[in-house]
Amino acid sequence: xxxxxxxxxxxxxxxxxxxxxxxxxxxxxxxxxxxxxxxxxxxxxxxxxxxxxxxxxxxxxxxxxxxxxxxxxxxxxxxxxxxxxxxxxxxxxxxxxxxxxxxxxxxxxxxxxxxxxxxxxxxxxxxxxxxxxxxxxxxxxxxxxxxxxxxxxxxxxxxxxxxxxxxxxxxxxxxxxxxxxxxxxxxxxxxxxxxxxxxxxxxxxxxxxxxxxxxxxxxxxxxxxxxxxxxxxxxxxxxxxxxxxxxxxxxxxxxxxxxxxxxxxxxxxxxxxxxxxxxxxxxxxxxxxxxxxxxxxxxxxxxxxxxxxxxxxxxxxxxxxxxxxxxxxxxxxxxxxxxxxxxxxxxxxxxxxxxxxxxxxxxxxxxxxxxxxxxxxxxxxxxxxxxxxxxxxxxxxxxxxxxxxxxxxxxxxxxxxxxxxxxxxxxxxxxxxxxxxxxxxxxxxxxxxxxxxxxxxx
Amino acid sequence: xxxxxxxxxxxxxxxxxxxxxxxxxxxxxxxxxxxxxxxxxxxxxxxxxxxxxxxxxxxxxxxxxxxxxxxxxxxxxxxxxxxxxxxxxxxxxxxxxxxxxxxxxxxxxxxxxxxxxxxxxxxxxxxxxxxxxxxxxxxxxxxxxxxxxxxxxxxxxxxxxxxxxxxxxxxxxxxxxxxxxxxxxxxxxxxxxxxxxxxxxxxxxxxxxxxxxxxxxxxxxxxxxxxxxxxxxxxxxxxxxxxxxxxxxxxxxxxxxxxxxxxxxxxxxxxxxxxxxxxxxxxxxxxxxxxxxxxxxxxxxxxxxxxxxxxxxxxxxxxxxxxxxxxxxxxxxxxxxxxxxxxxxxxxxxxxxxxxxxxxxxxxxxxxxxxxxxxxxxxxxxxxxxxx
Numbered sequence: 098x099x100x101x102x103x104x105x106x107x108x109x110x111x112x113x114x115x116x117x118x119x120x121x122x123x124x125x126x127x128x129x130x131x132x133x134x135x136x137x138x139x140x141x142x143x144x145x146x147x148x149x150x151x152x153x154x155x156x157x158x159x160x161x162x163x164x165x166x167x168x169x170x171x172x173x174x175x176x177x178x179x180x181x182x183x184x185x186x187x188x189x190x191x192x193x194x195x196x197x198x199x200x201x202x203x204x205x206x207x208x209x210x211x212x213x214x215x216x217x218x219x220x221x222x223x224x225x226x227x228x229x230x231x232x233x234x235x236x237x238x239x240x241x242x243x244x245x246x247x248x249x250x251x252x253x254x255x256x257x258x259x260x261x262x263x264x265x266x267x268x269x270x271x272x273x274x275x276x277x278x279x280x281x282x283x284x285x286x287x288x289x290x291x292x293x294x295x296x297x298x299x300x301x302x303x304x305x306x307x308x309x310x311x312x313x314x315x316x317x318x319x320x321x322x323x324x325x326x327x328x329x330x331x332x333x334x335x336x337x338x339x340x341x342x343x344x345x346x347x348x349x350x351x352x353x354x355x356x357x358x359x360x361x362x363x364x365x366x367x368x369x370x371x372x373x374x375x376x377x378x379x380x381x382x383x384x385x386x387x388x389x390x391x392x393x394x395x396x397x398x399x400x401x402x403x404x405x406x407x408x409x410x411x412x413x414x415x416x417x418x419x420x421x422x423x424x425x426x427x428x429x430x431x432x433x434x435x436x437x438x439x440x441x442x443x444x445x446x447x448x449x450x451x452x453x454x455x456x457x458x459x460x461x462x463x464x465x466x467x468x469x470x471x472x473x474x475x476x477x478x479x480x481x482x483x484x485x486x487x488x489x490x491x492x493x494x495x496x497x498x499x500x501x502x503x504x505x506x507x508x509x510x511x512x513x514x515x516x517x518x519x520x521x522x523x524x525x526x527x528x529x530x531x532x533x534x535x536x537x538x539x540x541x542x543x544x545x546x547x548x549x550x551x552x553x554x555x
Numbered sequence: 556x557x558x559x560x561x562x563x564x565x566x567x568x569x570x571x572x573x574x575x576x577x578x579x580x581x582x583x584x585x586x587x588x589x590x591x592x593x594x595x596x597x598x599x600x601x602x603x604x605x606x607x608x609x610x611x612x613x614x615x616x617x618x619x620x621x622x623x624x625x626x627x628x629x630x631x632x633x634x635x636x637x638x639x640x641x642x643x644x645x646x647x648x649x650x651x652x653x654x655x656x657x658x659x660x661x662x663x664x665x666x667x668x669x670x671x672x673x674x675x676x677x678x679x680x681x682x683x684x685x686x687x688x689x690x691x692x693x694x695x696x697x698x699x700x701x702x703x704x705x706x707x708x709x710x711x712x713x714x715x716x717x718x719x720x721x722x723x724x725x726x727x728x729x730x731x732x733x734x735x736x737x738x739x740x741x742x743x744x745x746x747x748x749x750x751x752x753x754x755x756x757x758x759x760x761x762x763x764x765x766x767x768x769x770x771x772x773x774x775x776x777x778x779x780x781x782x783x784x785x786x787x788x789x790x791x792x793x794x795x796x797x798x799x800x801x802x803x804x805x806x807x808x809x810x811x812x813x814x815x816x817x818x819x820x821x822x823x824x825x826x827x828x829x830x831x832x833x834x835x836x837x838x839x840x841x842x843x844x845x846x847x848x849x850x851x852x853x854x855x856x857x858x859x860x861x862x863x864x865x866x867x868x869x870x871x872x873x874x875x876x877x878x879x880x881x882x883x884x885x886x887x888x889x890x891x892x893x894x895x896x897x898x899x900x901x902x903x904x905x906x907x908x909x910x911x912x913x914x915x916x917x918x919x920x921x922x923x924x925x926x927x928x929x930x931x932x933x934x935x936x937x938x939x940x941x942x943x
Binding site: 119247252264285307331535545547 | 571572579592593595599600601602605607609612616630634635638641643646653654656657659661663664666668671674678684685686689694695700
């Protein structure tokens, strides 16, 4: 193979003109959805409705319909919460960290990944709130003046979580919207429908593509990226504090924050690849979301997969090295106890299968990467299950040990969260530009001045 | 046709980014100040070509970020250390390490949100959908793939013919004169608009009414008012007699309940003897309970001077010879069983408290009817010099 490493590969393949880029991205919004779209939408809405039904039952009859019971009080709701928050991390990573690292290839996938962040955090937010049993009283989680003169406990990781996740959602949303403003303006100026034009005008805020504005706009992007980067690390760190600040063996470890963050990026990238493979095919965006993009994401999956594998090994090492009996027991119990099946699903999906990405052919083969990233999604869900359930089901007191079994309602609500996620993704693909038009235009060939008079253009 | 309209500016569109950079440089160097360049994405090098100063947006971020940190820390200090101090996990009231996560999150939240709001509202002066550039051919082309420059009529050097010539020399694709749009009037009293207001009013008020008066009283939102448990005085299908409440099994005594053998007798021949010594603590307890339960009718000093101003018949004084000759057990019996119009206080005052009241009544009786020897003893104890 001969690759010229002195030249950066073009971010937009096929030498598209600016007008062609815009045409490609705007086409899903300009055309009426076809039959396949409605089939996909009806499947995901059905899943959503199944989840909503099971949720309504659990609200009416109480959370006793779930498998949660002593000693496993933190079961599916927390597993699903951590899973979805983790999925959300890829978006901010792509849009903020890769922006600061000047990875220009991020432009093609950033918008989509940011949208997935927002949708995933929405799915995540449902679970801790319904886990309280009376979600309509969720306002009590915020510090507000009340007649009991009580405040929330600011030294509790659960309150940190409330602040971290809500800040993360708000900042991701603001970041996403700021990126959308110029695209709304572009859509406003190209649409022929009066209703659409009104809607786009409202959301574009009357953006004029003015260069006196672009200066501040680019500055704000750097500032937001600079804040979002530590934020994305802090969110999963704080989520891991929910576990690490307790004294339960298997949870009380200092490796948790970096381990959780690596796992979050791992699962988030896997989800982004899963969805993008379909989106680029269905909406004919192969030139903007290229195979190079997918390959680069697969490399990140390989790296973070090994970080996660290192964390698994290090947990075992520290359990042995610390000499704490309870800690040693928990880890042996994880690998060989009643939940060994879950543990080995986790290890094989997260550590073993991603190793195939060492081969360039597999990294660039769509069917192969589909299989691996879906396995990674499964594995990362099981990672949270293993961490949460195995530690709780066998803690210090053998007399209170119990085997946790989820009920059909648990599965129904999990399914519903996938329904919500995919419904939002499907609606998003038809109503907003899935790729940032202005950012992709800016990195297209010949989009930036040559600064020598443009003699060699024309 | 546009002769009576006010000109906003003269616009020229170009095809390549190099041309627009060149045009921006020329316009700047010719001394125009009130002009703008519109491009579908930020073109590198435009800031120096237009001589735009670096953005000051960062200062907004700095100030609001620092305020976020300060607000978070001060608020947590005030709630956790001043307003309602609680020891949690053995941490100090001001547990700085535990306050860091929330401080960080609030810093980020305030910094980013206010940066964006400040940028849009103060730096961009948006939303502005009535700007003259909107809905022009010029705007449509720079929104897509052209690069445009517009010199505005507010510029000191503005001269329509001169600028048109000047821009023509730059070899643009097109030159467009942009006018201020006609003022559009939106009368408030349109039937459509009024209908909209009415609908919004009905939806908001109806929704609020349903939420506060109906929804909050429906299971499961009703604060767990409805519970499948046994309530006192309620029937139950669980027991064959239909009563929810149970009586103790025969021959047993409920915990903390000692039966009183003389209940219901008016003048019992036999009474209990006082099991409590009149210690200081016991008398203090008796005083408190006497003030609460007895003094309303009997008066603070047991003189029978009721504070009820005739709403309830006054009891006789407890300093009569008959009352002073009652045994402790007799006074206890009267409190427990009641006498004449005085009801039983057995359900309100515990056994120990009743005996404490008896001891306190004895104190009052002795104080009101003190003998010479009592006085000498008191003077000895307190060092005073009181005579009868």
